[in-house]
Amino acid sequence: NKRQRLDFRAVFDPQRALLMNFTSIIGKSHLLLSITFLVAIGIGTVILGLIYFVHERYDASPGTIGLFTSTYFISYFIGCFFTRPLGKRLLPRYSIMLATGLMTVILTLILIFPGLPLAFVLIALFGGSVSLFFPPTAGWMSSGVEGKVLSKTISRWNISWSTGSILSSYIAGFLTEIDIRYPIILSIILFLFCTILVLAASLFLTNIKADRFQDAKPNTIGNKDYSTFLRFPSWLLVFTVYVMVGVI
Numbered sequence: 001n002k003r004q005r006l007d008f009r010a011v012f013d014p015q016r017a018l019l020m021n022f023t024s025i026i027g028k029s030h031l032l033l034s035i036t037f038l039v040a041i042g043i044g045t046v047i048l049g050l051i052y053f054v055h056e057r058y059d060a061s062p063g064t065i066g067l068f069t070s071t072y073f074i075s076y077f078i079g080c081f082f083t084r085p086l087g088k089r090l091l092p093r094y095s096i097m098l099a100t101g102l103m104t105v106i107l108t109l110i111l112i113f114p115g116l117p118l119a120f121v122l123i124a125l126f127g128g129s130v131s132l133f134f135p136p137t138a139g140w141m142s143s144g145v146e147g148k149v150l151s152k153t154i155s156r157w158n159i160s161w162s163t164g165s166i167l168s169s170y171i172a173g174f175l176t177e178i179d180i181r182y183p184i185i186l187s188i189i190l191f192l193f194c195t196i197l198v199l200a201a202s203l204f205l206t207n208i209k210a211d212r213f214q215d216a217k218p219n220t221i222g223n224k225d226y227s228t229f230l231r232f233p234s235w236l237l238v239f240t241v242y243v244m245v246g247v248i
Contacts, residue, residue: 029141036137039191048168048183049187053183072123077127080135092137097199099132100133111188141154171186
């Protein structure tokens with residue numbers, strides 16, 4: 001028996017050491033780029049898919065569909081303010097799991113329970129759930145890096161969600177041709193998978209378990225704010241661009 005145990009360790013110890021080394025290399029960037037890509041596909045697919053869904057299932061007019069889509073963005077906008085205190089209490093990985101978990105449940109309810117008024121309520125809750133995902137993800141992704149490294153990090157993150165958004169439009173159209181429910185079902189699967197993936201990373205990846213980043217307080221000394229003034233024109237630019245993109 002002792003010899004068998006020694007033989008067993010001789011076979012599996014190298015694989016175990018390799019696995020531990022691999023899990024210690026994977027950090028927040030690997031996790032967040034993957035999660036952002038999948039979530040971007042899910043959000044883009046379901047938002048476009050829901051337009052077809054409410055039109056065909058509830059015979060919604062173009063004006064109603066526009067209001068329906070706006071409800072999502074308005075709730076996301078409001079949610080970014082009301083969920084912000086959570087960023088000071090929850091670690092980002094918990095906020096991300098909460099977001100993707102809620103998105104999974106809400107989309108499942110849209111499929112199960114019919115009715116356009118209820119769909120409006122649920123899409124509003126969905127937008128609020130998304131506000132639990134992107135701000136904490138952006139903060140966590142950029143934490144601990146500055147200068148050129150920060151620029152490269154944010155660029156990779158933008159490429160990740162942009163690529164997912166590009167693919168989502170085609171996926172939504174393709175799946176809708178088969179069944180109007182399929183874009184919603186795919187998004188449910190993606191969000192559930194992301195929840196499980198972040199949970200597994202939190203349990204088994206060394207760098208993720210050890211990360212204790214939380215949303216920092218404003219950069220102030222006394223009563224004077226030393227935050228960059230460039231944030232104001234940046235906010236205005238993003239607002240203007242998104243208004244035009246939304247109209248297009």
